[in-house]
Amino acid sequence: MNRTPLIAGNWKMYKTGPEAVESAKELVLLCADIQDVEIMIAPTFLAISQVSKVVKGTRVTLGAQNLYFEKEGAFTGEISAEMLRDAGVEYAIIGHSERRQFFGETDTSICRKIKAAIEVGLKPILCIGESESQRDEEKTFSVLDKQVSDGLKGLGSDELSQLVLAYEPIWAIGTGKTAGVGQVRQVHQYLRSLLENLFSSNLSDQTRILYGGSVKPENAKALMGIEDVDGALVGGASLDANKFINIIKYNS
Numbered sequence: 525m526n527r528t529p530l531i532a533g534n535w536k537m538y539k540t541g542p543e544a545v546e547s548a549k550e551l552v553l554l555c556a557d558i559q560d561v562e563i564m565i566a567p568t569f570l571a572i573s574q575v576s577k578v579v580k581g582t583r584v585t586l587g588a589q590n591l592y593f594e595k596e597g598a599f600t601g602e603i604s605a606e607m608l609r610d611a612g613v614e615y616a617i618i619g620h621s622e623r624r625q626f627f628g629e630t631d632t633s634i635c636r637k638i639k640a641a642i643e644v645g646l647k648p649i650l651c652i653g654e655s656e657s658q659r660d661e662e663k664t665f666s667v668l669d670k671q672v673s674d675g676l677k678g679l680g681s682d683e684l685s686q687l688v689l690a691y692e693p694i695w696a697i698g699t700g701k702t703a704g705v706g707q708v709r710q711v712h713q714y715l716r717s718l719l720e721n722l723f724s725s726n727l728s729d730q731t732r733i734l735y736g737g738s739v740k741p742e743n744a745k746a747l748m749g750i751e752d753v754d755g756a757l758v759g760g761a762s763l764d765a766n767k768f769i770n771i772i773k774y775n776s
């Protein structure tokens with residue numbers, strides 16, 4: 525199965541509106557000639573509409589960092605999947621470890637968000653990953669197993685055809701510590717067979733599994749060269765268009 529790699533930038537809580545627009549414009553110019561790689565950036569909610577205008581019709585697609593699972597209503601401070609789609613969003617990052625850690629997200633709420641995204645045609649990027657202590661206690665695979673099976677509970681292969689998984693070991697996020705090639709290969713292989721066992725071999729074959737955690741221009745080629753790694757979810761290094769383009773061009 526030929527899976528088009530996805531290089532996705534998670535801008536987290538960085539950049540004002542004008543800064544986001546400026547970075548998006550730079551990136552659009554830099555990746556005008558990129559082929560065979562899909563590119564996505566996820567600005568803050570506040571910058572989405574402005575960035576949407578910049579990337580429309582270009583090689584860069586738009587993502588959101590979160591959504592709320594209800595369609596509309598008295599949910600102060602929240603944004604629905606439909607509102608995002610209406611603003612030009614294509615991908616939704618769901619269940620990022622920072623949301624699990626700082627905002628109390630659980631596999632149950634994450635699963636509802638995945639369903640809400642799918643319902644309006646947004647492509648969900650489900651983030652999973654173990655903490656350092658879970659790895660030390662050899663719980664990595666059981667943690668991932670639970671995050672995937674509970675996060676996707678009640679969904680079938682057909683509904684999940686646009687799913688993207690992002691393996692982000694928590695100890696590698698923003699720390700400069702990247703998981704080793706062997707560790708990444710082992711986990712990605714495990715996740716692919718998990719998808720086959722839980723759903724179908726078709727879904728397992730077609731689902732892109734991204735790696736995230738201190739991806740930089742210097743390590744992108746080695747990480748992207750690992751079997752079963754179909755792209756990257758990049759934090760810090762995606763904030764600078766010149767760095768990000770060098771990750772996008774990992775193959776050249």
Ligand code: 13P
Nearest residue numbers: 534697698737738759760
């Ligand atoms: P860093 O690339 O800054 O480690 O962040 C990874 C991440 O959390 C992307 O979602």
